[in-house]
Amino acid sequence: xxQKDASVFAAGGSDLELVGISKVFPxxxxxxxISLKIPAGSFFALLGPSGCGKTTTLRLISGLEEPTAGKxxxxxxxxxNTKPHQRTxxxxxxxxxxxxxxxxxxxxxxxxxxxxxKNAIELAHEALALVELDHMASxxxxxxxxxxxxxxxxxxxxxxxPALLLLDEPLGALDLKLRRQMQIELKAIQSEVGLTFLHVxxxxxxxxxxxxxxxxxxxxKIEQMGAPAELYELPKTRFVAxxxxxxxxxxxxxxxxxxxxxxxxxxxRTLELPAKRSAITSGDITVGVRPEKIAITRAKxxxxxxxxxIGPGTVTDASFSGVSTQYxxxxxxxxxxxxxxxNDGDIVKAGTEVWLSWDSEFSFGIPLEAQGFHxxxxxxxxxxxxxx
Amino acid sequence: MAIGxxxxxxxxxxxxxxxxxxxxxxxxxxxxxxxxxxxxxxxPLFSLVLTSFKTAxxxxxxxxxxxxxxxxxxxxxxxxxxxxxxxxxxxxAIATLIALAIGYPLAYFIGxxxxxxxxxxxxxxxxxxxxxxxxxxxxxxxxKQLLADQGxxxxxxxxxxxxxxxxxxxxxxxxxIFGLAYNFIPFMTLPLYTxxxxxxxxxxxxxxxxxxxxxxxxxxxxxxxxxxGIVSGTLLTFIPAAGxxxxxxxxxxxxxxxxxxxxxxxxxxxVLQNYPHAASMSLILMGAILVLVSAYxxxxxxxxxx
Numbered sequence: 135x136x137q138k139d140a141s142v143f144a145a146g147g148s149d150l151e152l153v154g155i156s157k158v159f160p161x162x163x164x165x166x167x168i169s170l171k172i173p174a175g176s177f178f179a180l181l182g183p184s185g186c187g188k189t190t191t192l193r194l195i196s197g198l199e200e201p202t203a204g205k206x207x208x209x210x211x212x213x214x215n216t217k218p219h220q221r222t223x224x225x226x227x228x229x230x231x232x233x234x235x236x237x238x239x240x241x242x243x244x245x246x247x248x249x250x251x252k253n254a255i256e257l258a259h260e261a262l263a264l265v266e267l268d269h270m271a272s273x274x275x276x277x278x279x280x281x282x283x284x285x286x287x288x289x290x291x292x293x294x295x296p297a298l299l300l301l302d303e304p305l306g307a308l309d310l311k312l313r314r315q316m317q318i319e320l321k322a323i324q325s326e327v328g329l330t331f332l333h334v335x336x337x338x339x340x341x342x343x344x345x346x347x348x349x350x351x352x353x354x355k356i357e358q359m360g361a362p363a364e365l366y367e368l369p370k371t372r373f374v375a376x377x378x379x380x381x382x383x384x385x386x387x388x389x390x391x392x393x394x395x396x397x398x399x400x401x402x403r404t405l406e407l408p409a410k411r412s413a414i415t416s417g418d419i420t421v422g423v424r425p426e427k428i429a430i431t432r433a434k435x436x437x438x439x440x441x442x443x444i445g446p447g448t449v450t451d452a453s454f455s456g457v458s459t460q461y462x463x464x465x466x467x468x469x470x471x472x473x474x475x476x477n478d479g480d481i482v483k484a485g486t487e488v489w490l491s492w493d494s495e496f497s498f499g500i501p502l503e504a505q506g507f508h509x510x511x512x513x514x515x516x517x518x519x520x521x522x
Numbered sequence: 523m524a525i526g527x528x529x530x531x532x533x534x535x536x537x538x539x540x541x542x543x544x545x546x547x548x549x550x551x552x553x554x555x556x557x558x559x560x561x562x563x564x565x566p567l568f569s570l571v572l573t574s575f576k577t578a579x580x581x582x583x584x585x586x587x588x589x590x591x592x593x594x595x596x597x598x599x600x601x602x603x604x605x606x607x608x609x610x611x612x613x614x615a616i617a618t619l620i621a622l623a624i625g626y627p628l629a630y631f632i633g634x635x636x637x638x639x640x641x642x643x644x645x646x647x648x649x650x651x652x653x654x655x656x657x658x659x660x661x662x663x664x665x666k667q668l669l670a671d672q673g674x675x676x677x678x679x680x681x682x683x684x685x686x687x688x689x690x691x692x693x694x695x696x697x698x699i700f701g702l703a704y705n706f707i708p709f710m711t712l713p714l715y716t717x718x719x720x721x722x723x724x725x726x727x728x729x730x731x732x733x734x735x736x737x738x739x740x741x742x743x744x745x746x747x748x749x750x751g752i753v754s755g756t757l758l759t760f761i762p763a764a765g766x767x768x769x770x771x772x773x774x775x776x777x778x779x780x781x782x783x784x785x786x787x788x789x790x791x792x793v794l795q796n797y798p799h800a801a802s803m804s805l806i807l808m809g810a811i812l813v814l815v816s817a818y819x820x821x822x823x824x825x826x827x828x
Binding site: 196197198217218219220224225227229231232233234235244245247249290294377 | 722724725727728729730731732733734736737738739741743746747
């Protein structure tokens with residue numbers, strides 16, 4: 135379908151480039167000097183907690199907000215000063231925003247008719263077929279379920295073959311099962327039509343499963359950007375380490391560094407980690423390790439140069455979740471540690487004394503930061519109200 | 523109810539007895555309203571219909587009529603006052619359009635632009651209905667003074683040669699239509715406001731996002747979504763304006779050349795004492811408005827009206 139219609143639409147997927155973009159609301163900086171480039175045809179996710187500025191970034195790109203500073207380029211062309219209706223960008227809104235007074239077909243054909251496409255109705259039917267809702271074409275949005283409305287909203291945006299498709303947490307209102315199903319469908323549609331997708335979400339699992347590249351946003355800034363696995367395995371800031379999955383973090387001081395290894399004093403213990411996996415090589419540091427990398431044993435394992443060892447600690451909680459068990463282990467002198475263990479039939483009971491060890495290659499080093507980064511959350515709706 | 527649908531025998535009869543009792547309560551609560559309508563709407567209407575067919579007996583006094591079936595009354599009034607009827611509906615239609623042109627932007631400003639400031643919004647609404655604090659008649663008389671030939675408005679306009687030296691404003695169609703529009707603007711604005719206040723701005727954004735410029739968005743999204751307010755506002759303005767007899771009266775903003783149906787009915791009832799003609803004219807006005815309004819509501823196709 136994409137190939138057949140490609141010639142009709144001037145704009146296929148295009149690059150998006152943000153150059154030093156900022157948005158300041160009275161008394162609040164929502165987006166703080168963001169620069170990024172999204173290559174044509176990729177699936178890019180902007181991930182962050184509510185109030186981090188991700189929705190504002192999206193609204194700047196669609197033209198619904200004007201940036202305070204910076205430039206927006208689509209396909210190399212500066213569109214910063216154009217109106218929303220002049221931009222070859224379409225949005226799938228969080229609220230779907232389907233026109234209640236029009237039928238499903240009229241909703242989907244709306245954008246095409248504005249662009250004076252002759253075969254608008256035919257293309258709208260094709261787009262509805264793509265989301266498997268063509269049999270509902272003559273209904274009104276209120277007669278559809280939430281999931282169906284979501285698919286119509288997607289069809290209404292995709293049918294225009296925009297240079298860039300913006301998705302503003304479109305799956306937020308769906309229940310978990312439907313959400314997983316829609317994630318797969320969305321990904322399939324993206325690869326089928328070959329558009330550039332920019333997906334805004336606060337769901338880290340959604341971002342990781344769907345996107346080629348994820349940018350983690352916090353307080354109006356991009357903390358880290360990269361492929362999902364790269365972000366997960368080697369976070370560069372405390373925020374990324376805790377927002378994207380869970381981490382066990384130990385604050386300490388660098389006591390020695392060679393070309394390959396850094397030694398860190400954490401309380402009375404010394405942990406070692408590869409120099410290439412640390413963002414800093416001297417002074418205060420936070421050492422982290424993901425919970426599933428840690429092995430939990432009742433007996434003290436044999437000391438090994440390549441393994442980090444912590445213990446003994448006491449299991450305070452073991453919660454069984456099918457494929458794995460999550461343990462909370464209290465280690466004297468350290469915070470409570472989280473460990474994920476595959477279920478191989480041997481579940482350690484709460485109160486047991488255990489040793490924790492992991493391959494030092496899995497440790498990562500990030501700058502030591504004050505905690506409590508999550509407190510200044512401002513919800514998007516409050517911001518929008520303030521902006522008016 | 524759902525349980526009743528699956529059960530048989532005793533349970534079913536219990537449910538129906540219960541619902542019978544409920545419907546008796548409903549009727550009881552409706553009773554005052556029904557009595558009121560019977561006494562103050564249906565009875566006068568019935569009497570009006572009877573009066574409209576009355577005839578004057580031979581050698582009757584002025585204002586003396588007996589019951590008959592004189593349908594010629596209707597033919598006579600249509601012949602005599604056809605011009606007044608046409609004028610009424612024309613004035614009312616123009617005044618309604620003016621009120622809509624003023625009321626819509628006003629309601630949009632209060633309902634959308636002032637949405638983030640609830641206090642200002644309430645204040646603006648109070649200002650819209652503030653004219654009601656002063657009697658309708660007093661305000662119309664005040665306008666008569668303002669627009670009078672000796673008034674400063676006409677004086678200024680003549681000084682700047684906007685009006686020729688021998689022109690008037692009062693007593694013309696313009697002043698009557700102005701008065702009608704002025705007096706009915708709140709009736710237009712309030713229903714418009716209730717519709718516009720509920721307008722989902724995210725739909726406007728969606729329309730802009732889908733390549734519609736602001737003008738097209740207004741035409742294809744804003745107007746259809748606020749249509750219930752437009753329909754009820756225009757009805758609440760048009761219906762009373764068509765029957766209005768204050769603005770067009772020579773005592774207020776009009777003259778004998780601007781008489782509307784209301785003035786005809788008034789003079790037939792109170793001056794000429796030709797009750798059958800007044801009654802038949804009233805019924806014709808009612809019928810005409812009913813037909814016009816039904817056609818309008820049917821055409822605009824709003825089921826969720828008022």
